Amino acid sequence: xxxxxxxxxxxxxxxxxxxxxxxxxxxxxxxxxxxxxxxxxxxxxxxxxxxxxxxxxxxxxxxxxxxxxxxxxxxxxxxxxxxxxxxxxxxxxxxxxxxxxxxxxxxxxxxxxxx
Numbered sequence: 752x753x754x755x756x757x758x759x760x761x762x763x764x765x766x767x768x769x770x771x772x773x774x775x776x777x778x779x780x781x782x783x784x785x786x787x788x789x790x791x792x793x794x795x796x797x798x799x800x801x802x803x804x805x806x807x808x809x810x811x812x813x814x815x816x817x818x819x820x821x822x823x824x825x826x827x828x829x830x831x832x833x834x835x836x837x838x839x840x841x842x843x844x845x846x847x848x849x850x851x852x853x854x855x856x857x858x859x860x861x862x863x864x865x866x
Contacts, residue, residue: 780852788829795822796832796844797860800853804841 785793798814799805810819823842826832834843844850 776848777852777855780849781856784832784849785852785856788832789825791817792822792826792829793856795819796826797853797857799842800844800850800857803850804836804843806841810842 785796788796795810795814795817798817799810801813802809805813807819807823810817810823814822823833827835832844832849836843844853
């Protein structure tokens, strides 16, 4: 499953089980990837998921209470949850599946009106 997530493709289970349903992927991301994070890092990921890429300055605007540099450093080391895009100094979430899960969590917490 992790290999599929790293590749950005919908992962499949070994054997003839076929594609993994989106709900199972979301559950896996919630329980195995996001749940063990420090609360401040999970909050930082949720808040920055509203954009596909961000600079440190934009991250500070999206998550004003966060210690942005420390969260970016920890999350970059933690299973590669953030990936540096060196060309422009931007940061990307690893893949669209993670971002979709983060957006669902954020919307559940603050409501559907994410601006």
